[in-house]
Amino acid sequence: MQETILAISGKAGLFKLVGRGNNTLIVETxxxxxxxxxxxxxxxxxxxxxxxxYTEADDVPLMQVFQNICDALKGEPTTFGYKTATEAELTKFMDEVALPAWDRDRVRxxxxxxxxxxxxxLVQAGYKDFFTAEEEVAEEAAEKSAE
Incomplete structure (x- = not known):
């Protein structure tokens, strides 16, 4: 799933890769x-x-963070809006739900x-499985072979 989900600078939202053309990607919102x-x-x-x-130790893949949130919220969207949430609500969310070891100096x-x-x-579009155990094992094997 994660290879086909794209963010495009200057365009709102997320996109799914559906095809390739001459020097272009065909994407769907x-x-x-x-x-x-x-x-x-x-x-x-x-x-x-x-x-x-960013975390205080190694960087964590965004898909793992999404999986942490999905597990904690049982696959439901957040109870607050990202536009109206206060800084305190957002930091509490990171501390308690998303990624407790996040780097407070580098994550804005x-x-x-x-x-x-x-x-x-992603949740409203029906995505629930962001990061699987097989992906984690594959990442660890890739890191060991790079050393």
Missing amino acids: IDETHRRTTAGARDRVTSLADVTM VSDIRKLVQWYNL
Whole structure:
């Protein structure tokens, strides 16, 4: 799942990769509209599989953070809106639900808002399995072979 979910700089929301064209990606919005559009060579496209969050030790894949939230909230969206949440609510959410060991110096409030926004988008679109045990084993094997 995570390889096909994309964030495109300058475009709101998340996108699912549905195809490739000449120097473009064909993407579909992850919302109720399922509107298709293209992302060209000038667009900054990031796969959510490549995104990590800073912690006090090693960085943690964003999909693992989404899985932590999904497990804690039993697959439901957050009870607060990412736009209206206070800084205290967001830090409490990170401490108690998402990632207790997050790096308070490098993770900004805007990053937490984006995390909540993306999580809610994905859950409302029906995504529940963000990170599996097999992916964790594969990551650990890749790290050991890189050493």
